[in-house]
Amino acid sequence: MVAASRLERLLAALQRLPGVGARSAARMAYHLLQHDRDGALALAQALREAVEGVRHCASCHTLCEQEVCATCADPARDASQLCVVETPADQAALERTGTYRGRYFVLMGRLRPLDGLGPEASGVRALLQRLQTDAAVQELILATSFTAEGEATAHVLAQLGRSLGLRVTRLARGVPLGSELEFVDLGTIAHALADRRPT
Amino acid sequence: MVAASRLERLLAALQRLPGVGARSAARMAYHLLQHDRDGALALAQALREAVEGVRHCASCHTLCEQEVCATCADPARDASQLCVVETPADQAALERTGTYRGRYFVLMGRLRPLDGLGPEASGVRALLQRLQTDAAVQELILATSFTAEGEATAHVLAQLGRSLGLRVTRLARGVPLGSELEFVDLGTIAHALADRRPT
Numbered sequence: 404m405v406a407a408s409r410l411e412r413l414l415a416a417l418q419r420l421p422g423v424g425a426r427s428a429a430r431m432a433y434h435l436l437q438h439d440r441d442g443a444l445a446l447a448q449a450l451r452e453a454v455e456g457v458r459h460c461a462s463c464h465t466l467c468e469q470e471v472c473a474t475c476a477d478p479a480r481d482a483s484q485l486c487v488v489e490t491p492a493d494q495a496a497l498e499r500t501g502t503y504r505g506r507y508f509v510l511m512g513r514l515r516p517l518d519g520l521g522p523e524a525s526g527v528r529a530l531l532q533r534l535q536t537d538a539a540v541q542e543l544i545l546a547t548s549f550t551a552e553g554e555a556t557a558h559v560l561a562q563l564g565r566s567l568g569l570r571v572t573r574l575a576r577g578v579p580l581g582s583e584l585e586f587v588d589l590g591t592i593a594h595a596l597a598d599r600r601p602t
Numbered sequence: 603m604v605a606a607s608r609l610e611r612l613l614a615a616l617q618r619l620p621g622v623g624a625r626s627a628a629r630m631a632y633h634l635l636q637h638d639r640d641g642a643l644a645l646a647q648a649l650r651e652a653v654e655g656v657r658h659c660a661s662c663h664t665l666c667e668q669e670v671c672a673t674c675a676d677p678a679r680d681a682s683q684l685c686v687v688e689t690p691a692d693q694a695a696l697e698r699t700g701t702y703r704g705r706y707f708v709l710m711g712r713l714r715p716l717d718g719l720g721p722e723a724s725g726v727r728a729l730l731q732r733l734q735t736d737a738a739v740q741e742l743i744l745a746t747s748f749t750a751e752g753e754a755t756a757h758v759l760a761q762l763g764r765s766l767g768l769r770v771t772r773l774a775r776g777v778p779l780g781s782e783l784e785f786v787d788l789g790t791i792a793h794a795l796a797d798r799r800p801t
């Protein structure tokens with residue numbers, strides 16, 4: 404065969420996206436090339452700019468454009484509490500309750516042993532580094548999802564926190580089982596935060 | 603609010619892809635930025651190169667990098683038969699049967715009235731232009747999908763072809779109803795091609 408055509412290279416590149424197979428890639432490529440070439444160029448530029456300018460916050464591991472994100476740079480936050488969430492969307496849900504003034508750590512994932520995602524890929528290793536260097540933390544608040552994977556992650560983090568002599572708490576089970584924080588109503592989240600209990 | 607961050611711009615750009623909502627976009631962005639930055643840059647480059655170099659074949663409407671695609675440029679193909687398919691994948695399935703030596707027209711879509719996709723977006727208008735300028739065509743072979751939308755498209759194309767005085771045929775209904783050509787076994791496709799009938 405001759406070298407792959409531009410269309411074939413685009414189809415291959417789209418299939419590197421998670422959840423995108425051959426059919427979805429074809430649908431995306433045809434749509435962009437026939438109906439939204441501006442969208443294709445906007446996506447190309449956004450990808451380049453993100454790769455060049457987005458990194459992990461040196462303190463909380465979320466994705467941001469600075470060395471340290473705005474939340475971590477806020478001196479008014481209580482450094483003795485560290486709340487561990489899976490994603491920025493989960494963090495935003497907690498912030499919207501207006502009832503938490505401590506700091507955060509964003510895993511940017513969770514342990515998924517069945518997919519081969521261990522502590523390295525899930526941000527747990529980065530959390531360990533944070534805890535080993537941040538002497539101000541006294542309480543580790545586990546706010547990972549109340550799913551099987553989120554619970555497994557919380558279990559590992561609880562062991563980690565206790566081994567370092569920290570108080571370890573988990574959001575109260577007022578959060579409905581099987582759901583993800585991002586979609587829970589604020590009152591329930593606030594209640595679960597107030598009722599957090601030692602693990 | 604301040605201007606959107608690079609991450610927010612990436613999330614917005616990903617959501618211009620068909621079938622990608624806020625959750626999928628976040629999953630894609632986090633995956634690329636944490637685990638596959640090379641993939642992100644490869645996708646950015648593939649998008650740019652495709653936008654710059656991929657166009658519709660002036661003859662059959664498929665996506666290609668030349669003024670006219672390789673299939674259309676082949677003088678050995680029978681110019682009196684024009685087989686209309688929805689996608690390059692459908693065309694490739696017909697080619698693999700090895701039983702068709704005529705020419706093709708690739709709609710790059712199909713009529714989807716419920717989504718507001720009429721003749722313009724579905725390539726039907728481009729087919730009309732082809733038929734009005736290509737005096738060699740005598741038979742129009744309709745090989746659109748045997749789905750509701752594909753049948754509706756075939757119905758419109760049959761009227762169009764007859765109004766232009768062409769013989770109009772449809773692949774025989776040996777193709778299982780509700781399926782799409784790309785996934786049908788070659789024997790069934792070959793049989794349906796041999797049994798094509800006037801509409």
Ligand SMILES: [Zn+2]
Pocket residue numbers: 460461462463464465471472473474475476
């Ligand atoms: Zn931070």
Ligand SMILES: [Zn+2]
Pocket residue numbers: 659660661662663664670671672673674675
């Ligand atoms: Zn062509």
